[in-house]
Amino acid sequence: MLRLIKNFFIVFGNIFRKPRTVIYPKEKIIIPDESRGVLHLKLDLDSLEVICNGCGLCSAICPQGCIKVKKRIEDKGREVLDEFCLDLSKCIFCGNCVEFCKMGAIDMSYKYQHAEYDKKNLRLEKIELIKPSSTIRDFW
């Protein structure tokens, strides 16, 4: 019986406490540093080119097979990334591609908003994956 009276006062006090829920678009909670989001292709800071050389290891080890990589060979015999396509509708964000990449060219960004009207928009091309806006620390 004493517990019930205590509960009554806890409930009464809750009315004046700050609510724990957040209103999503206005308020946001900080997500931790290592959280896994959409892929991001790193840029070399000196030459502003993609570090990735298109070896295709990530597409080989991907458990869902959602990465497609194409490379081309330039005049001097240097291998350069030509196409990099990520199918977000399949990706499970396991992070294996980041772990296996020998060049350290892939990163996991903080991007979280995956909802789209059209399924075609979920296929991200190379240009969209390079965009710095998706890698700046976002919140959810």
Add this chain to the structure above:
Amino acid sequence: MADSIYNRIYSSSRSVFMEETGENLEFILKDKIKYIFKTGLDLLIVVSKDNFYQTAKELKENPELKVNSFQSIAAFKSGKKNFLIVNLKSFDNDFSVLLKVEISQREMEKDYREIIEILEKFYKAVKFYKHRGKIISGDYDIKILSRSLEGLDCFDLDISMDGDVVREAYVNIGISRIIGDDYYKSMELYNLITYISRFDWKAGIFPEACLCGAFEELLQLKVTERAQYIRMLLCELYRISNHIYFISNICNVLQHDIAYNLSLLERERVLRIIEAITGSRIVPNFVRIGGVKKDIDEEMILNIRKNLPVLFKNIKRIEKIMINDFLVVERLKNTGTVGKEIALEYGISGPNLRASSVRYDLRKVKDSISYKDFSFTIPIGKTGDCLDRISVRFKEIFQSLRIINQIINKFPSGSFIKKINLSHLEFQSSAVSYGIECPHGLFKIYIEVEKNNINSLVVKGPSINSLILSEEILKGNKIEDIDLILMSLDISPGEIIST
């Protein structure tokens, strides 16, 4: 008596004991079996179908063996042959047996049915695996669909009523997808590790740790101390998260809103720590063969140390609010009582078993990770009703906090992974069974390997045993208590998929 205590404390002597029991079994079952050998946790006995009845009878009725508990049954394919594997356990003598039977390709159904009929003479729980289509579709009064039970969306429940009291209940897991053995066949090992945590979405680290542990046992690989400590830290964090989620579910059923909200807030706090370490909340993908994926830095440890007293204080408060409320106690006491005998017979494990006053914990019995460095106790209940199941889990949370505190205080230095090249692995043809104490019970994996591919992989979660038990204990209860009893058994839907 003295022997059993001695064997529980020193694991090295236990392995000697296992070999002794193996020799004893070989002596007793000489004519009936093909061969017997030790595979990790269990003794594997290969039997032909004709001798199966005599073997099962000997195991059950021999007073020296006393194999009284039925654990699981699973079918798998190895090469071109079909096998059936039956897991039996003796709690008195503390050893478990895997019976491997070959069944012919042509008359698979018939052979399966024969073996089930033989087992049914000795163990009650086997009747769940019989073909029960007629019973389920015919005679019942109420059908509770899976979506109406929150958090238990893996089975339908058919109930026949006697006024207001449940006369008989049938669990129908037909709606949950059943993953065959073939699913793993074509998969690479690193992909298997990423997928396996889907088996248990309430505590995802345990399947990974179990699988990696099994392969380490196969390779005879010794993991570095730091990696072991990181694994244990994550295991205990996930255990706390799972138990708090369980308590919040119970509060939701009881409509006890104060404790419900507080426990969800604490779960959020634990999940934040987990996310900061692994990068994900539900599916960690963190354990690797030979270590872990990433190291933990000083800052993280400081963060955990800061959060521990807060967690302890808040969970203590939740316990006070729940257990001191006489309305809650009134409701939970003497509902869904599981006696010691029934619990052992149906082979449930984990906190559910401990609530029925059986002191059995794999963390103490077989030291899968290095749990023997720490001091902690195993809480047990008295009668095995819903209240005991909840209070045991509360006590386990406090023990987990105690373990985490000890882990942080003596965190060893060193490397966190032994890098091995997975692509050039080559095994001898052998089999291993490995288990780990996950928050629902005993999570087990049985693997057969040959050269560089996995021949077969059988995953056995603990929830299926609790589900079979629920058929038995729902009888005689009121219809209002059904969801409470089912929730108090802590069934993880992911594990039901792979039976």
Add this chain to the structure above:
Amino acid sequence: MLFILKKMFYILALLLVNLYVCEYVNNKLTARMELRRGYRITRAKGVGFPLVRFFKYLSRSGRINIWTFFIFLLSLLMWSAVPITANLVLIEMDYSLLIAVTFYIGLIIMLFFNLSRTSYSAAFSETSKKVLILLSFLIPALFSIVSVVLISKTLSLKEIVNSQYQYWNIILQPLGFITFFISLFLQFKLLGISGKSYLSTGINIGKEGTGLGKIVERFSIYMIVFFLIIILNILYLGGWQGIYLIRGEIILAIKFYFIFVILLLMDKAVGRIDSYNLLVRINWKFLIPVSLVNFIVTFGFFMARDVYNLI
């Protein structure tokens, strides 16, 4: 004739406004008690929430019983005899308390039948259990009502209020007030204002209606709660009697909302009570003995004062 129509319009408007406010307060306060924010899609802190909920229920199709019609009728008829304030009453008579209580008991029985959604034979098989639940809050409430009647010596609600001009009945009848309030709280809990309704027990557990039937049910549930709070006010807390210069109507509104909020708070503080064993035990071990003791004491007092002229 026009006079009565005008009064009817006033009563209906008052009830509807009250319903709207109570639904809004209920939603907002229960959310705040759970550390949530409540409904926020409509602007101005979710003032339009009751309307949204009304249209949401209306948009679903559901079948309607014959009982729903009776329920709707009775929940309106109930207000014919109850004086909300001194002038706001449709029919003035001497037996208003008796008629109001009979309407109220009829309404609750109707709700029981409506909520058993399987065949009527199944409903009758459960009757014994439901009668027990019914008794668990009706008998103590009736006992305490009778002892108030014995004190004030009338069956007219208006007279009962007028007899409290010196001090309220709560001072004379503290035990009666407590039992009445607890039985009111149990009804509040069982009817499920801020959650699921647990009136439908046994086979029908968890089956709640949709569509128009649901709206009528919820309306009648609110009507029962309003009715009980107003009866509590009239019997124990002095009804519409003014204090000093403040008008009686304002005092009544303050008391009404105070009791409603207290009930909401208690509803959150106490967990779900749906096991009828517990309900019956609370009833037979606490409510009925206390109310019976109260009744016997008042009866003895009444006999000594009025029949034998001892005091």
